[in-house]
Amino acid sequence: MLDADAELIDERIAVTGDLVATVRELMTAAATSELAPEELEAIRGELAVLAARLAERSRPTPLRQHLDLAAIDRVRAGASWPLWRHNPLAIPLDVRVHDGVASADLVPGPLYEGPPGSMHGGLSAAVLDSLLAVLAQVQRRRVVTVGLQVSYRAAIPLGAPVRLVGRIVGTEGRKTTAVGEILLPASGPGQPETVAVSAEALLVEIPGAPD
Ligand SMILES: CCCCCCCCCCCCCCCC(=O)SCCNC(=O)CCNC(=O)[C@H](O)C(C)(C)COP(=O)(O)OP(=O)(O)OC[C@H]1O[C@@H](n2cnc3c(N)ncnc32)[C@H](O)[C@@H]1OP(=O)(O)O
Incomplete structure (x- = not known):
């Protein structure tokens, strides 16, 4: 593997880890938020846009860090x-x-x-x-x-x-x-x-x- 490929994989692993950590915070916040219903509906719309953007290019299963x-x-x-x-x-x-x-x-x-x-x-x-x-x-x-x-x-x-x-x-x-x-x-x-x-x-x- 070229050094540049390995760097790209390391960067993807790090950035995806941070992204997923933020998604976990989002999951908790979504499930426990007591904002007004109209505000929740507005946030849902914004999140749907982000979900579609992430899905533009995707893999069949989650990224996995191998315990090699x-x-x-x-x-x-x-x-x-x-x-x-x-x-x-x-x-x-x-x-x-x-x-x-x-x-x-x-x-x-x-x-x-x-x-x-x-x-x-x-x-x-x-x-x-x-x-x-x-x-x-x-x-x-x-x-x-x-x-x-x-x-x-x-x-x-x-x-x-x-x-x-x-x-x-x-x-x-x-x-x-x-x-x-x-x-x-x-x-x-x-x-x-x-x-x-x-x-x-x-x-x-x-x-x-x-x-
Ligand atoms: C993929 C990479 C892994 C990575 C790991 C870590 C990675 C980083 C961390 C990941 C962390 C999360 C990982 C969570 C762990 C899961 O959740 S694993 C998912 C749930 N488990 C499964 O899907 C296993 C399903 N079962 C099978 O695929 C097959 O039964 C097996 C295990 C391949 C065995 O089949 P086999 O090769 O035909 O062998 P077989 O002769 O039937 O059994 C071998 C021996 O085990 C015994 N045995 C088999 N089944 C049983 C049973 N149910 N009860 C009692 N004894 C049994 C047999 O009696 C036999 O004993 P001996 O005769 O040698 O004394």
Whole structure:
């Protein structure tokens, strides 16, 4: 690949990441705005123009930053991995892997709501699944999830920080078992974090290099 092509791809990845981050802010603002109906209708019209402009040239699926072997080496050296940066429907996570433990911080926003005031269980499952799949990938295993068992132990309030952690507990042939948790902050100094959600994933290696 020519240097100029690589630069263009890097620029597209950066600019699209920023664009999608702004679209996420827009999604929250649109869903929660209490402006007057006529103002909302005017904004909808402006946004429809922008959506049509973006769609003038498009790709079939979201831009994707590949967790390839070079990126895996960076993550193993301490860099975080910006998962789902380019898909506004997914929950973005900066995944770190240290001493075999994957972790990420998250503040569930208004759009993550399931039961009133707390995070949707399917989204909790999705973020843990993503974290554990990245962890396996960082072990240079290209995997898909074939099973995910989730236990919901405490509600996760919206707007407050939580921590995700995951680790691999076994590998057998193509199969990897990994466990993860979503942790609520300790209620005070010296208190433990509370496990709000725990999950066990069965991941199966598929052919091909990690991507
Ligand atoms: C694409 C790139 C990946 C990138 C990864 C990371 C990238 C960056 C992060 C992305 C983060 C988001 C990623 C989220 C992860 C998903 O959401 S993945 C999407 C949901 N999962 C799927 O679509 C998987 C669908 N299933 C399949 O495609 C096929 O079942 C598979 C996995 C290819 C396996 O089929 P197969 O190659 O014919 O192998 P098979 O012999 O059936 O199974 C192999 C072994 O697994 C066992 N097994 C298979 N299925 C099951 C099951 N359901 N229950 C229990 N055991 C099972 C078998 O019993 C067998 O065990 P052994 O006999 O070896 O002991």
